[in-house]
Amino acid sequence: MKIYFLLVFLALTACGLSPEKQADLSKIGSRPAGIELPPIKTRILALATSEWLYFGQQSVIYDGDKESIPQVGFWEDESPYVQRINQYWRAVGMPDRTGRNCEQPWSAAFVSWVMSTAGVPKDRFPPSEAHWIYLSRIIRSADMPKASFVPRAIKNYKPRPGDLVCASRGSSIIAPPAESSFLEIIENTKLHCDIVVEKHGRTLETIGGNVRNSVSKNILKLDKNGHLQPIARRPWFLVIENRL
Numbered sequence: 001m002k003i004y005f006l007l008v009f010l011a012l013t014a015c016g017l018s019p020e021k022q023a024d025l026s027k028i029g030s031r032p033a034g035i036e037l038p039p040i041k042t043r044i045l046a047l048a049t050s051e052w053l054y055f056g057q058q059s060v061i062y063d064g065d066k067e068s069i070p071q072v073g074f075w076e077d078e079s080p081y082v083q084r085i086n087q088y089w090r091a092v093g094m095p096d097r098t099g100r101n102c103e104q105p106w107s108a109a110f111v112s113w114v115m116s117t118a119g120v121p122k123d124r125f126p127p128s129e130a131h132w133i134y135l136s137r138i139i140r141s142a143d144m145p146k147a148s149f150v151p152r153a154i155k156n157y158k159p160r161p162g163d164l165v166c167a168s169r170g171s172s173i174i175a176p177p178a179e180s181s182f183l184e185i186i187e188n189t190k191l192h193c194d195i196v197v198e199k200h201g202r203t204l205e206t207i208g209g210n211v212r213n214s215v216s217k218n219i220l221k222l223d224k225n226g227h228l229q230p231i232a233r234r235p236w237f238l239v240i241e242n243r244l
Helices: 002-014 019-023 038-052 081-091 107-118 131-140
Strands: 058-063 068-071 150-154 164-168 191-200 203-211 215-219 234-244
Touching: 019 203, 038 107, 038 191, 038 203, 081 107, 107 131, 107 191, 107 203, 131 150, 131 191, 131 234
Parallel strands: 058 215
Antiparallel strands: 058 068, 150 234, 164 191, 164 234, 191 203, 203 215
């Protein structure tokens, strides 16, 4: 636990947060007693959380088909957040884009920046400007010995901190019966993925970029078995298990 919060503090300091936000570690949440996360997974959670704090702690609650935003943060086209998003784009080789390129979804760039900055090797998680690109490479490598990321159908796997949860954007995707079939339905498809940061009973908390124009924490409901359910506003269909 002490190691986790130390890494969170270092991540917050590196991200240039105000002293007030650096001190407010209680909002980050806690790990179950006696459970230590692997260092690289801890860095992923710390970085995602620090960016959420930096963007003003915007929260989106999904309850069935209803959505509410009790906490509104700072948006992509505001200064200095415009240039913050430029850092995400740089992680995927697009240094000319900023938060003012609103026509270009930056959620994949955000996830890629978190993974890269946390120290995930690029051969394990290739930074990409679109979710389907890195997901395709992950799925193709899932059967390799000691694969770091493994695709899971939402009905067969309970998401945990450090995992990714993915949904289609626009029209719904019907999940295939087997994990090996995901490749057939995601290529060149508009998707959105969040990083799972907390799990409390049947409540799952994720953080994603380009969610309502900001880096947002999303509050999701799990079913009675602990599985993620597709909803109209977020048709979830895939979890990427993080084995790092």
